[in-house]
Amino acid sequence: MTRDRPTLSVIGGGLGAGKSTLIAGLLARPDMAKTGVVVNEFGAFGVDDLLLSAAAPRTSLALLQNGCICCRPGNDLSEVVRNMITAAETPLRRILVETSGVADLSAVIARIGADHALRALVRLDAAVAVVDATAPDDARPEHLAAADRIVLSKTDLVPASRAEEIRRNLAGMNPTAPLFDAAALPGPEELFNAGLIDSATGAVQPNRWLRATGTVHVHDKDAIRSWVIEFAPQRWTVLTEQIARMSRAAGSALLRLKGIVVDRDDPRPLAIQMVRDQIYRPVRLTPETGGGVSRIVVIARAPAAPAIEAFAARLGAAPVHHKE
Structure with missing residues (x-):
């Protein structure tokens, strides 16, 4: 297993769950240097990529429009990732893919897993599900099932007892996924590095x-x-x-x-x-x-x-x- 390829992690969640806010906060960290971001927008006009570009102007950004990664034909993601890696001034360490708010995270992961051209370019890492504490029932079971990590957002907008109840429910639905609070902004080594192969050392974990x-x-x-x-x-x-x-x-x-x-x-x-x-x-x-x-x-x-x-x-x- 080579370690010179960047890792690829997918961040999914419903519309308004807080995916872009989470990514923007991460990109502000020094240890998130050499990161590329691919934003998948369902519509013809991208908004999240503009917000991320404003938050992290030096980050490599690409936009996939008009359809979800999980169901769009062709291998657009492979081509976007290839171009991003080739154009980078310094070798990228990781690439994040923000899914559209209507995408099914499990279907996205399955699609990426079947894309041999993409897997030759990157090392698959973490699937991150973002859950809105103000609307936890909007979190699709497929998001939670596919997740290696779960991030609970907007906990400041609900009572503490309600937030704790949501955490217990999420932990019960996917016992293999560590649960983080978006307000605490977990670091990249906590949030990512979820694969079988350690992203830093190449050792099996x-x-x-x-x-x-x-x-x-x-x-x-x-x-x-x-x-x-x-x-x-x-x-x-x-x-x-x-x-x-x-x-x-x-x-x-x-x-x-x-x-x-x-x-x-x-x-x-x-x-x-x-x-x-x-x-x-x-x-x-x-x-x-x-x-x-x-x-x-x-x-x-x-x-x-x-x-x-x-x-x-x-x-x-x-x-x-x-x-x-």
Whole structure:
């Protein structure tokens, strides 16, 4: 894994959630130098890029108009990123993509994961979901499921007790994503650097990437649930069949799967990841990774529950315990 390519992180959230404000605050920091920003606007006229340009005039900015990245045809994002990297006076360290307010973050991540030209240019890093504390129900389950990090904005506009309730709900919906308050403006090393490979050292960071412990359990909140499944070593060929079977049964209700699994036929565990139907190539880790126990996190809509719980049962995992 080379470290000379810039990292690419995606920041998503609803209209007015605070994405541009978050990015503008980050760009003012000295440790955000050598950052490029791609703004995806749904309409024909861009506003956010103008605001960011005013806040950080020396930042490399590009605008993608007339459609969301997740559903627009072609490979416009690849071309924009390529041009940004080529035109940069000094090598870029990271690139941020601000999605449109109507984009589906999970679909954007799946689309980027399938774009091999783009992945040759950058190293995929963090998916950041911005949630408006004044309208938390507007946060799409797909945003939260795909997120490596969640940022809660506008907490100063709601009572402290309400903000804390929202934090608990968000933590229950995605137990793998650290939660930050936009008012505290987390630094780039906290907010980004969420990939399997450490962006600074190139070292594998499986525990930080997965952030899952414990036996099988599930959190319930409206239409989205998260399962953490812990099980004994499996043969990789058998496990892939089981994952495929579960994925087919869950269908579009399956939003994200990530895990570190111990292969009975190889001392090197595997890091695996799916976003929707986009399957990432597994990565072999060092033999000591994982401590001999496999852990998989699944985030899905409620209709996928029977398929996921049957999947856990076939792996010999403990019965699912529903938590309040």
